[in-house]
Structure formats: structure tokens, C-alpha cells
Amino acid sequence: MCEANAYMIEGDDRRLVMESVxxxxxxxxxxxxxxxxxxxxxxxxxxxxxxxxxxxxLLIKTA
Amino acid sequence: MCEANAYMIEGDDRRLVMESVxxxxxxxxxxxxxxxxxxxxxxxxxxxxxxxxxxxxLLIKTA
Incomplete structure (x- = not known):
């Protein structure tokens, strides 16, 4: 089984948005x-x- | 261990570009x-x- 945690890049931080993606x-x-x-x-x-x-x-917001 | 194969989308096909990414x-x-x-x-x-x-x-070419 292979899954990952998804983080949104927010400036210098990373916010966990979903686990086990x-x-x-x-x-x-x-x-x-x-x-x-x-x-x-x-x-x-x-x-x-x-x-x-x-x-x-790692995800990054779009405008 | 968790890795993936990377494919480039080319029209309706997918071409393997790298294994064990x-x-x-x-x-x-x-x-x-x-x-x-x-x-x-x-x-x-x-x-x-x-x-x-x-x-x-899956990867897609940029212009």
C-alpha cells in the first residue's frame, strides 16, 4: 500500500490538508x-x- | 518503500519516462x-x- 500526506505550502509553512491520499x-x-x-x-x-x-x-495555491 | 512510475501523456497514449520515481x-x-x-x-x-x-x-508537456 502506498499513499501520501498532502500539504499546502503557505509562505514558509506547510499545512496538512489530507492524510493517506x-x-x-x-x-x-x-x-x-x-x-x-x-x-x-x-x-x-x-x-x-x-x-x-x-x-x-506538496501543493501550492493557484490564483 | 513507496515509489511510482512516471508517464508522459502524449495524445491518447502514455509513455513511460521513468520507473521507481x-x-x-x-x-x-x-x-x-x-x-x-x-x-x-x-x-x-x-x-x-x-x-x-x-x-x-502522469505528466503533461508544457509549451
């Missing part, structure tokens, strides 16, 4: 995140970077 | 991919979507 897909002007429990979240953001070995996805 | 980070006008063996690749692309349970990262 499975899929991230573009939708409209943002991203739809779905975790391994089927919970969903829509964010006006794009994927900035990944570190899969560290189970980390 | 660990990190993907923005660099200049593209992305730097690094796999778990330390091999690196630079691509003019952005991250389109992720499916971590399926160990798949």
Missing part, C-alpha cells in the same frame, strides 16, 4: 484529492512537488 | 525527476495527476 486529479480550476478511505477534497491548487519515499505531496 | 520537483520551466537509484531526468512538463495506490504519476 491515493489520487489527485485536475478538476476545473483546481485539484480533487481522494484518500484511501474514499474521502474527497477539492482545492484551488496545483501539485508543486512529490517525495514518495517520504510519502509527501 | 521518488521525487519530482519543479526546476526552471520543467520538472526534475529522481528515482530511488539516484538517476535524474529533466522534462519540460508539469504533474497532471497521481494515483499512488496504482504507483502512477
Amino acid at each position: 491515493d489520487t489527485i486529479e485536475p478538476e476545473g480550476d483546481g485539484l480533487r484529492l481522494v484518500n484511501i478511505f474514499g474521502e474527497q477534497k477539492f482545492l484551488r491548487a496545483r501539485i508543486q512537488s512529490l517525495s514518495l519515499v517520504e510519502n509527501r505531496v | 521518488d521525487t519530482i520537483e519543479p526546476e526552471g520551466d520543467g520538472l526534475r525527476l529522481v528515482n530511488i537509484f539516484g538517476e535524474q531526468k529533466f522534462l519540460r512538463a508539469r504533474i497532471q495527476s497521481l494515483s499512488l495506490v496504482e504507483n502512477r504519476v
